[in-house]
Amino acid sequence: MLLKDKLAIITGCNRGIGLATLNAFVAQGASIIACVRAETADFAQHCAQLAATHGVAIEIVSFDLTSTDATKEAVASIVGMRRQIDILVNNAGAASGALFQMTTQRDLRQIFEINFFAQLQFTQSISRLMARQRSGSIINLASVAGLIGEPGMTAYGASKAALIQATRTMASELGASGIRVNAIAPSITHTDMYDQMDPLARNRLIEASALKRAAEPDEIANVALFLASDLSSYITGQVIRVDGGIL
């Protein structure tokens, strides 16, 4: 029970890596504030079943992270819960692929909006709560695309590189308040995002890895679990590559 009696906020946890993280955290005893863009009956039912099975609480908060006002309202409702927030997983994100010369300003701005600006706005608010309690673990879902120069990933790669750099700065500023901040940099992972990728680009990354396969969402969630738990109590400001060995 690595997260017994802890409370974690996870964004974008209705599917993909976020859902695997929700399932993994609950199985280790955490209660969850599940942030989704839009609540569905299926997701609410999944959460109710999961909460009953593991004897934890799961509160769903719906908002679009790219809306400044909606995010402020969501933060106000989280503050209103008057609970200690132990963990924040900034998982929600979007991908976009286009060669550099074909990348539109619109795409560039939209991708930065969700993968960078929204993450920072939400994290600023939640980290203030963590600073008051002088503890917390923040985990940002970045990508290997933010570390290597893959063709077709100008917007996505640059947005994740910006998130990685912000992770380091946040870690150095928030460490004195007892808050750890780390990033996970997955490579190709079997989620809906996998299906959206150009098969050629996808296969290039898989072939470049030592393990020659894509990751399963659980394999990313397990690293989030390690970073969320006290097993990683002396780790901050790091980017953990979960890329099957792109060397």
Ligand SMILES: NC(=O)c1ccc[n+]([C@@H]2O[C@H](COP(=O)([O-])OP(=O)(O)OC[C@H]3O[C@@H](n4cnc5c(N)ncnc54)[C@H](OP(=O)(O)O)[C@@H]3O)[C@@H](O)[C@H]2O)c1
């Ligand atoms: N899959 C990969 O190969 C891979 C590789 C490296 C890094 N990553 C990163 O890992 C994270 C999770 O990826 P994934 O593959 O699980 O993605 P996914 O299956 O496409 O799910 C994305 C999640 O983000 C949510 N989201 C997107 N825009 C949002 C917004 N404006 N407001 C609120 N929620 C929003 C989605 O909500 P809706 O369901 O409402 O759309 C969904 O829950 C992302 O940050 C991604 O960049 C993924």
